[in-house]
Amino acid sequence: MRSQASLELGQHQQLALTPQLRQALRLLQCSTLELEQEIAQAVADNPVLELDEPATDAVSAQAEMLERHWAQPARQAVTDDIPESPASQSLTDHLLQQLRTTRASLRDQALGVVLIGELDEHGYLDFDPVSHSTALPPDWDVQEEEWRAARRLLQSFDPAGVGARDLPECLRLQLRSRAAQWPPDVLDCALRLTRFLEDLGAGRWGRLCAALGCSRALLDAAHQALLQLDPRPLSAWQEDTTCYVVPDVLFHRSGTRWAVSLNPALEPRLRVDAGLAAQLEREGAPVLREQVRVARQLVQSLGQRRQTILRVAEFIAVHQRAFLEQGASALRPLVLREVAQALELHESTISRATRLKYAQTPWGVVELKHFFGTGVQTASGEDASARAIQAVMRVLLDAESPGKPLSDMRLSQLLADQGLVIARRTVAKYREALGVPVASLRKAQGK
Structure with missing residues (x-):
């Protein structure tokens, strides 16, 4: 067989990220604080850029608008904690x-x-x-x-x-980091016990001893080791905080529909000095003319950022109208792909537009990502958002007796009574997502 080299022409499509597109994507992903830092640095580096201070009457109008949207307290807390910023690092x-x-x-x-x-x-x-x-x-x-x-x-x-995937892995990471606190046999038993949290929550001591091949005394020692761990690794970073997040988006009623507006107090008022830009384009050196181009590109990217966030928020307002009127238990399933297809954008763009962006709703300040989640079919044949089910679970867990916490099986039964028929394993997954430990740990810790 002879091999012969040949030269062929072909066409293929490839997405090329231009510097302008990279900048637009980076700005879209920025939180409000990160964006302020970006703008401050740009103004300091580029003489063509300047901050446009609003008139006094405009500031007053913005303040009145915010007071109108924030005056009434939320009727119900959302499932996610309101994010806070630590005073230090x-x-x-x-x-x-x-x-x-x-x-x-x-x-x-x-x-x-x-x-x-x-x-x-x-x-x-x-x-x-x-x-x-x-x-x-x-x-x-x-x-x-x-x-x-x-x-x-x-x-x-x-x-x-x-960085753990779930509660069992979180507990194992903590056990290994503090391994010197326990005898080797207790540590080994505790590590293996994390794979049987369901049995531990139900108090199936005989089954656990048989599965782990250990005595009841060793099992109790391993259980006590688990009780010393924190199911929420970031709990220490959420204490003694005072600075609350300011919403980027405002949801408010407009007649029979829900309207969306960007928070005017957070709008970056950046503009190009037209006179200086014209002079530099006529007489300036190439490096100065480049500064003009960069300045205009930045202002344009900020405009694209505003429009993208607004479009995504408007879609959410229509899709999640039930949430805005009834609360977290009425959240509908929503995935990034659905929004991306409707707005003809890439899924990663939707992800950036909702990252660290917060919305003021009748139920409190929530991150835009809060509105996304997969669906679970209910007994009526409709789909319920996983977050909506978690909201119902949160209500049930908050109302449970400290001396007799609800097991995952009991939670599954109570949800079924409300038409939310889901497997006990799914209940355990949602409970872990809420950062709630198993029933036995809650009972031992006095919740």
Whole structure:
């Protein structure tokens, strides 16, 4: 067989991220505080940019608008805790500082930064590497093993338990970080006991002793070790905080529909000095003319950011109208793909537009990501949002007797009575997502 080289022409499509598009995506992902820092730095570096201070009457109008939307207290608290900002070092800074002190390569550190940004309010990490790899430069080609290595690195940081997938893994991470506190046999038994939290919650001591091959005394010692752990690794970072998040988006009634507006108090008032820009374009050196181009590009990117956030919020207002009128238990299933298809945008763009963006609703201030979640079919054949079911579970858990906490099986039965027929295993998953330990731990801790 002879081999012969040949030259062929072909066409293929490839998405190229221009510098302007990269800037727009980066600004879209910024929180309000991060955006303020970006703008302040841009004004300091670029003489063509200036902050446009609003007139006094405009400030008064903005204040009146905010008072009108915030005057009435929320009738019901949302399921997620209202985010707060620590007075000293933030958790993100604490984790990033540890990341910088490691010997990880710049590439691995970049993956670590992505993971830190995906932690939920309890310190857990429900992360899909496939969807997030698309947000990285195409030439990176990040492999799944690299994501696993980045997660393991994050899980080695303080506070112990951060980056866990679920409660059992969180407990195991804490046990290993404090291994010297317990005898080896107690530690080994406690590590294995984390895989039987359901039996532990039901008090099935005989079954546990048989499954673990240990005595009742050793089982009790391992149980006590678990009681010393924190099911919410970030709880210490949520204390003594006073600065509350200011919403980026305002949901308010307008006749029979729900209208959306961006918070005027947070709008970046950045503009290009037209006179100076014209002079530099006529007489300035190439580097100064480049400053003009960069300034106009930044203002344009900020406008795109506002429009994207507003479009996403308007879609949410229509889709989640029941939530706005009835509360968290009325949340409907919603996924990024659904919004992306309706707005003809990429899923990663929707993810950026909802990252660290908060909305003022009749039920409190919530992150836009709060409106997203998968669905579970109810007894009536309709779909209920997983977050809505968690909201119902939160009400049941808050009303339980401290001396007789609800087991996952009992929670499943109570939900079924309300038409929410879901498996006990799913109930356990949702309970862990709420950061609530098993019934036996709640009973021992006095909840």
